[in-house]
Amino acid sequence: MKRCRACGGTYEPVDPDGFRYFHACPPLSPVELMALVPGLDLATAQTMTSVERDGHRDENLTIDSNGDVVIVAAGVGVDDIPDVVTALRSVADVQAFVKARGVILPVQPLPPI
Amino acid sequence: MSDAPLGAWLRRVGARLTREPLRVENAFAETWRPSAPGGYGLPVEGDALLSQQRTSATLENDLTITVFSALTVTLQLSGLVRRPNGDTQPIGPSGAGFVVSVTGDRVPRSVTFPRGSGVEVIGLTVIVIGSGGVSVPLGAVWAIVQQSRTLPDGSQVVTSTLVSGPVSTSQALGWPGSPVQSSTNVPYSRSFSGTTPAVTLPFTQTVPAGVRWDLQTFYTVFAAGNVAGTQVSFETTTFPGAFVKAFLGDPAAVAINTSVTYVIGPGLPVVTRSDGALRNLPWPAITMLATDVFQTQHAGFGGSQFSSPQLTVLERLDP
Numbered sequence: 001m002k003r004c005r006a007c008g009g010t011y012e013p014v015d016p017d018g019f020r021y022f023h024a025c026p027p028l029s030p031v032e033l034m035a036l037v038p039g040l041d042l043a044t045a046q047t048m049t050s051v052e053r054d055g056h057r058d059e060n061l062t063i064d065s066n067g068d069v070v071i072v073a074a075g076v077g078v079d080d081i082p083d084v085v086t087a088l089r090s091v092a093d094v095q096a097f098v099k100a101r102g103v104i105l106p107v108q109p110l111p112p113i
Numbered sequence: 114m115s116d117a118p119l120g121a122w123l124r125r126v127g128a129r130l131t132r133e134p135l136r137v138e139n140a141f142a143e144t145w146r147p148s149a150p151g152g153y154g155l156p157v158e159g160d161a162l163l164s165q166q167r168t169s170a171t172l173e174n175d176l177t178i179t180v181f182s183a184l185t186v187t188l189q190l191s192g193l194v195r196r197p198n199g200d201t202q203p204i205g206p207s208g209a210g211f212v213v214s215v216t217g218d219r220v221p222r223s224v225t226f227p228r229g230s231g232v233e234v235i236g237l238t239v240i241v242i243g244s245g246g247v248s249v250p251l252g253a254v255w256a257i258v259q260q261s262r263t264l265p266d267g268s269q270v271v272t273s274t275l276v277s278g279p280v281s282t283s284q285a286l287g288w289p290g291s292p293v294q295s296s297t298n299v300p301y302s303r304s305f306s307g308t309t310p311a312v313t314l315p316f317t318q319t320v321p322a323g324v325r326w327d328l329q330t331f332y333t334v335f336a337a338g339n340v341a342g343t344q345v346s347f348e349t350t351t352f353p354g355a356f357v358k359a360f361l362g363d364p365a366a367v368a369i370n371t372s373v374t375y376v377i378g379p380g381l382p383v384v385t386r387s388d389g390a391l392r393n394l395p396w397p398a399i400t401m402l403a404t405d406v407f408q409t410q411h412a413g414f415g416g417s418q419f420s421s422p423q424l425t426v427l428e429r430l431d432p
Contacts, residue, residue, distance in 0.1 A: 004308070007308075007310065007311060007314060008310070008311030008314070009308035009309060009310045009311060009314070010308065010309045011306070011307070011308040011309065012306060015305045015306065017247055017248070017303075017305075018184050018185065018217065018244065018245060018247030019183055019184060019217060019253075019303065019305060020183075020217050020218065021305065021306070021307075022319070022321045023308050024308075024317060024318075024319040025317070026308075026310055026314050026315045026316065026317035026408065027315070027317065027408070029313055029314050029315055031313055032314075046410065049348070049350075049408070049410065050350070058319070060319055060321050060322055060403075060404070061218050061219075061220065061321070061322045061323075062322060063220075069218060069220050
């Protein structure tokens with residue numbers, strides 16, 4: 001499991017069925033834009049859907065001037081984080097994993113029996 | 114072609130002349146139609162081009178195999194050559210064929226093999242012999258076998274295409290027999306996990322290089338921190354920030370701590386169960402090209418998150 005240093009997104013670089021996954025950072029959200037630009041209102045911020053963040057990472061592939069296959073933008077890089085399948089053995093492991101990923105786990109109601 | 118010489122030929126080979134489609138019981142079981150586009154005796158399948166010419170024995174022709182794949186696989190090109198003295202033997206080192214390995218980056222790569230002097234290729238087969246234990250959906254690995262010629266400066270010139278089509282661990286590509294096809298005509302379905310964005314950020318997915326997608330479903334869990342009344346819509350963008358945008362509106366507000374599957378196409382507007390909801394987006398199929406972007410738009414999202422997002426797409430290799 002990887003976590004992008006620019007956007008904080010988490011992902012698996014290879015899906016279980018063997019296909020590679022190419023992460024690309026989302027653009028700045030309206031909330032982020034309003035924090036960056038004083039006086040920017042929500043309605044205007046919501047129309048600005050393609051503003052890239054600093055250190056933007058895009059792992060999609062392209063061919064450079066030398067003919068080599070490279071990723072579009074390395075950005076500020078990624079970090080390895082514990083894999084949920086192999087590392088989680090206890091409640092404490094789960095709590096540590098959730099804290100490390102920065103993910104808020106939903107509380108799902110149990111389906112009726 | 115008139116029927117007279119055709120009838121004589123059919124009698125010689127023991128067949129009978131008919132206006133009905135003639136079923137030829139051979140290894141390929143093609144239906145041959147005298148009136149089919151492309152001429153008599155050529156198998157036609159969909160939009161396939163036809164390439165049934167016999168290879169010629171020349172001194173300078175090579176075999177080039179071009180592969181592009183969405184999976185990391187190993188292919189084997191095998192076949193037979195007939196030498197001028199009539200001897201027949203398998204191609205490749207020790208007769209084991211030629212082996213080509215490719216990574217799943219969907220970038221076309223070519224390898225050229227010498228055919229030898231004065232030999233004639235009489236049968237070719239391309240098959241996946243290694244995929245790291247994963248199954249290979251038909252369409253995810255594409256092979257093209259061509260005759261080529263090496264020029265004095267070392268560059269390669271393609272002289273004809275023998276075969277072009279999908280290969281898997283269970284289905285080979287054969288020449289003669291397999292029609293020449295385009296990879297954009299053979300879709301395969303994929304479901305995959307996208308990036309779980311950080312809290313409050315939109316979900317974004319870019320179509321990778323070398324494919325085109327028909328978007329079918331988007332699943333996510335709306336995690337805690339959501340604000341009541343949040344509405345989520347989607348947009349697909351060609352050339353981000355510029356030209357074409359297609360909006361998929363969802364007028365219903367999402368609830369806190371629910372999983373939602375958005376399905377594109379006709380269907381019931383909303384189906385809610387205790388373990389999640391299905392929402393129909395009555396929108397025609399959207400074909401997205403490489404570098405196109407699918408992303409969410411939302412208001413009043415608060416501190417929520419698109420958790421565990423998953424997409425289902427029909428993918429076609431399009432290098």
